[in-house]
Amino acid sequence: MTLYVFMFITLLLLSVGEVIYGNKKVVLIGGGLLSLLAGLRYYSGYDFAPYYSFFHDLTGIQDVFNGKIDAESGYLLLNYLFLKLGLNFYAFILFFAFLSMGLLINFLYRNAPYPSLILFYYFSRFFLARDMGQIRGSIASIILLYSVKYMKEKQLFKFLVVVFVASLFHITALIFIVGYLYENYLYDGSWKQLTFLFLLALTIGLIIQNPSLYLWAIPQRYAPYFTNPAYTSGKWLMNPVLWMQLLVFFGALLFTGIKKDSTYRTYHNLYFLASLSLIAFGNLATVGGRLSSPFATYEMFVAPYLILNFTKNKLVNLVLYLGFTVVIFLLIFVLSGDYVHFIPYDTLLN
Template identity: 30%
Template sequence: MFLYLSIFICISILSFFPYQKYLLKAIMIFLLLMCAFRSEFVDRDYTNYITLIFESANNLFYPIEISFKVISFIAVNMLGGYYFVFIIFALISIYLKYNIIKKSSPFLLLSVLVYYSNTFLLQDMTQIRAGVAGAIVLYSVLQYAKNKNIMSFVMLIFLASTFHITTLLFFIVLAFDTNVVSRRYIFIYFLTLFGACCCYYAGVNFLTLLRYIPVSYVQYKFSDYISQSQGADFVPVNIFSVTQLLHLLIVILSFIFSRKKILSRDKVLVIKIYSLSPLAFIILSSMPVFALRVSELFAISEIILLPFLPLLFRQKQFAKLAIIGICFIMFYINIYHLEILNEYSAL
């Protein structure tokens, strides 16, 4: 685990250096190579993905998102190697995130550190379909905030759903007021959060509604998540875990930030999307795997959100240290507590 920790420390130190645009490019290229050319022994999902790749490449009707199926077919039958899927997915995901950070973050390497500590480890190094889907979604949200082009946003969300179907939930963005995080929104949010907690303890399962969606792939995924939730390895979620409490702390700080500053539309949307992460986790908690996937997708907005929080304070360097501290907690949970990755090795 020394390599992962060394990278974290290096990015943390470099986040205080000048010439961040050049450092940003160099670090993102390094992370791209690290992600694209990792061996099958690094993460838990790699061998499962190898099976999925060959199944998707050789079975037209295999129940998985179409983009994964097409890329798998090209990799196996035209390029001659399953590992091209991992290279292509890493290239798309990290390139998009590089451009998002470059154009939208006030502190470039602080955004990279937030990305590396959580999204990179959880998605790009593990859940590769969610990694690409999340990158497309975040790009689409920022573009929508800029130009309010609904058709473009809808098309990009549908594109993201061809990598991970849960991104269709991001159509909720169209219902958001992009001008302000109002007191009304904050009140309704905490009221809904309280109601969701009550429903959790009362045993209310909102996911039974999925039974009535007449889409074969949705029914397949629903059955899959049900079987996982009823298996011998099933562990109920802890809605007050350290990660959950950290998400809620960031939501509260973001709401404070939104009331003290006049925000641009992209910041308003990023705050509202991030606020859905802990809420979705509680509402969907009857299916822990599904709850985690959806919560993590909404949380991708932290790449842009967290680096803006230091603007709340006069002592910005101290505030950046606080964000680095939050990043370290996420990094520690992912690497040392959950142990989502093994020691790094390349192909």
């Protein structure tokens, strides 16, 4: 636990230093530290054992595409290349961590005025569960960041290419097509539309809890996610993550000018779809969580936008932002009990 608190404090100090000195290159230090933290782990975090098995279950190039292993072909192809090079799983994990974080840092550096502030929030909200756990979903969500430019410019072909690449690592990336349609053809910014979409999501959420109505349309591979009690015990409307997301969404809508900012309005719209996804998939905690994840990623832009524009005093806003991020870290990682999946932190270097 001490290591994660140390990393949290380090990222906090790097964020403050970036604001004071105005040097965006500070984010490279934070990104490098997080890459090492995720890449050098040994049986720490979610899904380490299954990913280890995926790597060693590959017997040839045919296993990348024949569906024998329960993972997407792009991810398996990277595994296969490392096997052919004679490298082990731990070399692969280290490479994958630097690849994921490298893509994230590059995007933040090019698109955020203070990328270390965003990275600090990302660590508190997403990093441990994703980059130290569900790494396929993590890199898919990070790749999707690069599609937003084409979404805004209505360059459908380029947008679909990026989404397709992301889907090679996690199939849920395909749901981002809904984001394209909503942003470019459905969104009108009215309260009437917001109300309608909430009611629609609630109706679907009620239906989804009766799998006999639609299970015939679900591929056999995914059927357990809709019927197995291990995956259908979600809290639905009592989900604290849902309420936190709604608080951030409506806070930005009511107390900032986010609708007038062309870039952040898109982030805000995509983030709204995260809450709708959680509502629409009712008690299906795993399905709802995974399908909402690509949209939830934009919280790392919307939450800072809300807090850093909360008052006219920039120093007060910065203090509020740092305090808010501390609360998020405590809620998501500590008070939720998730920390037990990450301790002790072991590495091959021990």
